Amino acid sequence: MGQLVDGTWTTGWYDTKKSGGAFKRTTAGFRNWITPDGAPGPSGEGGFAAESGRYHMYVSYACPWAHRTLIFRALKGLAPHVGVSVVHPDMLEDGWSFDTEFPGATGDELFGLAYLRDIYVRADPRVSGRVTVPVLWDRERETIVSNESSEIIRMFNSAFDGLTGNDLDFWPAPLRSEIEDVNSRIYDTLNNGVYKAGFATTQAAYEAAVVPLFETLDWLERCLSEHRYLMGDRVTEADWRLFPTLVRFDAVYHGHFKCNRRRIVDYPNLWAYTRELYQWPGVRETVHLDHITRHYHYSHATINPHRIVPVGPVLDFEMAHGRAAMRV
Numbered sequence: 645m646g647q648l649v650d651g652t653w654t655t656g657w658y659d660t661k662k663s664g665g666a667f668k669r670t671t672a673g674f675r676n677w678i679t680p681d682g683a684p685g686p687s688g689e690g691g692f693a694a695e696s697g698r699y700h701m702y703v704s705y706a707c708p709w710a711h712r713t714l715i716f717r718a719l720k721g722l723a724p725h726v727g728v729s730v731v732h733p734d735m736l737e738d739g740w741s742f743d744t745e746f747p748g749a750t751g752d753e754l755f756g757l758a759y760l761r762d763i764y765v766r767a768d769p770r771v772s773g774r775v776t777v778p779v780l781w782d783r784e785r786e787t788i789v790s791n792e793s794s795e796i797i798r799m800f801n802s803a804f805d806g807l808t809g810n811d812l813d814f815w816p817a818p819l820r821s822e823i824e825d826v827n828s829r830i831y832d833t834l835n836n837g838v839y840k841a842g843f844a845t846t847q848a849a850y851e852a853a854v855v856p857l858f859e860t861l862d863w864l865e866r867c868l869s870e871h872r873y874l875m876g877d878r879v880t881e882a883d884w885r886l887f888p889t890l891v892r893f894d895a896v897y898h899g900h901f902k903c904n905r906r907r908i909v910d911y912p913n914l915w916a917y918t919r920e921l922y923q924w925p926g927v928r929e930t931v932h933l934d935h936i937t938r939h940y941h942y943s944h945a946t947i948n949p950h951r952i953v954p955v956g957p958v959l960d961f962e963m964a965h966g967r968a969a970m971r972v
């Protein structure tokens with residue numbers, strides 16, 4: 645666990661001293677966009693045209709941010725066009741590694757490097773910052789296009805449509821501002837809220853995270869008692885950004901991160917909605933609870949010093965969801 649400073653690895657856990665015990669997530673450093681013709685996107689520089697076989701993703705199956713990019717890769721039929729390397733679930737002193745001693749960990753399929761940080765240094769020998777997944781790598785320019793999942797899913801939503809013929813749109817223009825509003829509450833209180841609760845080092849910082857977190861879950865339960873999806877009758881990016889947190893919740897966030905007022909299985913609508921999204925074609929294959937459970941409990945020695953990985957809970961994501969009866 646550490647970060648790169650001027651291309652050199654330095655170790656240390658998240659520093660919460662300056663922020664009263666609160667965990668503050670830093671922003672991602674590589675912010676270019678793949679576009680159909682290589683024109684520049686909303687940030688970064690141009691020159692990253694959508695081409696089959698040119699791009700490769702580095703992910704962890706444990707990571708909820710990487711998970712959304714794997715979901716979009718599946719939903720948008722990008723598997724034949726964008727390759728994937730999967731890191732080992734343990735994130736220890738050296739950060740994410742390409743150790744293959746865990747089922748599903750592939751190693752670095754492009755260069756055979758030992759650590760994910762080596763990929764960052766290959767992109768920029770003087771790079772500084774956290775070494776995070778997901779990473780979207782350009783084999784042609786030998787650099788990182790982006791390490792920001794919220795932007796990678798927007799690229800995947802449309803950049804390759806000309807190549808794949810898949811024009812499913814999870815970011816439809818008329819719903820964008822409504823999606824942004826819902827995303828921002830869910831990001832702050834839930835996607836990142838679980839980390840704020842789990843990584844807090846004072847009681848006050850923990851409570852400041854966990855109270856709004858359950859307010860959001862209660863609010864979502866009410867929304868999903870009236871509507872099939874967050875935007876009504878149509879599944880959108882907002883649902884796919886929520887799902888990775890819901891699918892991890894009872895297995896890790898409830899116990900390990902102390903988000904334990906309720907579990908997702910205690911919310912009838914949220915639980916049925918989670919099962920529906922899990923059963924969506926292509927999605928269950930992106931869910932790897934063995935990586936998820938192992939990663940959090942084994943990697944966070946400050947929270948779980950003996951690294952005992954729990955055996956439960958038993959969760960039946962395949963159970964009938966009954967959500968098709970909801971019309972709106």
Ligand SMILES: N[C@@H](CCC(=O)N[C@@H](CS)C(=O)NCC(=O)O)C(=O)O
Binds near residue numbers: 706708774777791792
């Ligand atoms: N902004 C990034 C955040 C990604 C992120 O924080 N990933 C975590 C894994 S869940 C990570 O790699 N952490 C390593 C670290 O912070 O050193 C995104 O959404 O793509």
